[in-house]
Amino acid sequence: MEQQVVIITGAGSGIGRETAKLLATKDKALVLVDFDERSGQDTLNAVKEHQQQAIFVQADVSKSQDVKKYVDAAKEAFGRIDAFINNAGILSPPSLLGDLDEETFDRVISVNLKGAFLGLKYVLKEMEQRQSGVIVNTASAAGIQGQPHMGGYSASKHGVIGLTKTAAIEYGPSGVRVNAICPGGVITNMTKGFESSPEENGPLRRLANPTEIANVIAFLISEESSYVNGAVVTIDGGLTS
Numbered sequence: 710m711e712q713q714v715v716i717i718t719g720a721g722s723g724i725g726r727e728t729a730k731l732l733a734t735k736d737k738a739l740v741l742v743d744f745d746e747r748s749g750q751d752t753l754n755a756v757k758e759h760q761q762q763a764i765f766v767q768a769d770v771s772k773s774q775d776v777k778k779y780v781d782a783a784k785e786a787f788g789r790i791d792a793f794i795n796n797a798g799i800l801s802p803p804s805l806l807g808d809l810d811e812e813t814f815d816r817v818i819s820v821n822l823k824g825a826f827l828g829l830k831y832v833l834k835e836m837e838q839r840q841s842g843v844i845v846n847t848a849s850a851a852g853i854q855g856q857p858h859m860g861g862y863s864a865s866k867h868g869v870i871g872l873t874k875t876a877a878i879e880y881g882p883s884g885v886r887v888n889a890i891c892p893g894g895v896i897t898n899m900t901k902g903f904e905s906s907p908e909e910n911g912p913l914r915r916l917a918n919p920t921e922i923a924n925v926i927a928f929l930i931s932e933e934s935s936y937v938n939g940a941v942v943t944i945d946g947g948l949t950s
């Protein structure tokens with residue numbers, strides 16, 4: 710089988726980095742995208758232990774020009790895009806909706822929702838042309854239930870699920886599968902400093918390790934999940950059950 714070419718956004722840290730490291734051991738060609746140059750380069754160095762077919766592209770997913778840049782870089786380096794892990798995201802400081810300032814709301818929507826949209830916009834076109842491809846959008850448990858003090862974030866992730874379902878319906882006939890994952894709490898830079906009791910972490914009484922998310926992403930971009938499309942896959946230890 711031809712080597713799968715995979716773009717991962719938010720590859721500089723957490724879920725994106727662990728997914729990159731896992732996919733490097735599965736012989737994927739990798740296009741690593743992150744806003745943060747240094748952490749992106751660090752991930753590139755880590756994956757190069759297993760996989761020479763890898764590049765890093767510095768890009769802000771909320772900017773159309775930058776999204777075009779990483780799509781073009783993928784095509785130039787490897788000729789096509791087989792899988793897209795639309796994962797970059799940010800959290801905003803906790804706040805009640807009434808106290809949430811407009812700029813903070815705009816920023817979280819811009820990165821988490823518009824960024825996911827722009828990635829889909831440009832990558833879907835490529836995949837449609839080739840009548841093949843698979844996409845995983847990183848939503849969140851906050852995308853399927855409300856989360857107090859995280860109104861902007863929760864709205865952005867509900868939006869990601871809306872985009873996922875729409876894309877799955879629109880592009881399924883073109884041979885492209887699109888699914889969303891909804892992690893609960895994961896031990897990454899994003900959750901550093903957040904205190905939570907075992908009960909708050911759900912029935913398994915712990916946060917997830919990022920490799921537990923990466924394993925599901927690897928499954929969703931593989932042929933083993935060939936009939937999974939438009940799914941909203943919770944990876945939350947039963948938190949939202």
Ligand SMILES: NC(=O)c1ccc[n+]([C@@H]2O[C@H](COP(=O)([O-])OP(=O)(O)OC[C@H]3O[C@@H](n4cnc5c(N)ncnc54)[C@H](O)[C@@H]3O)[C@@H](O)[C@H]2O)c1
Pocket residue numbers: 718719720721722723724725742743744745748768769770771796797798799800820824847848849850891892893894895896897898899900
């Ligand atoms: N950690 C959790 O508990 C958790 C739970 C559910 C969903 N998620 C989602 O998982 C995804 C990854 O989060 P993580 O926990 O690995 O966080 P993280 O902070 O460890 O990693 C996120 C990466 O995205 C990059 N990034 C941020 N804004 C960007 C932009 N505009 N353009 C390009 N790159 C940008 C950051 O530089 C960072 O490297 C996010 O979409 C997040 O919302 C995380």
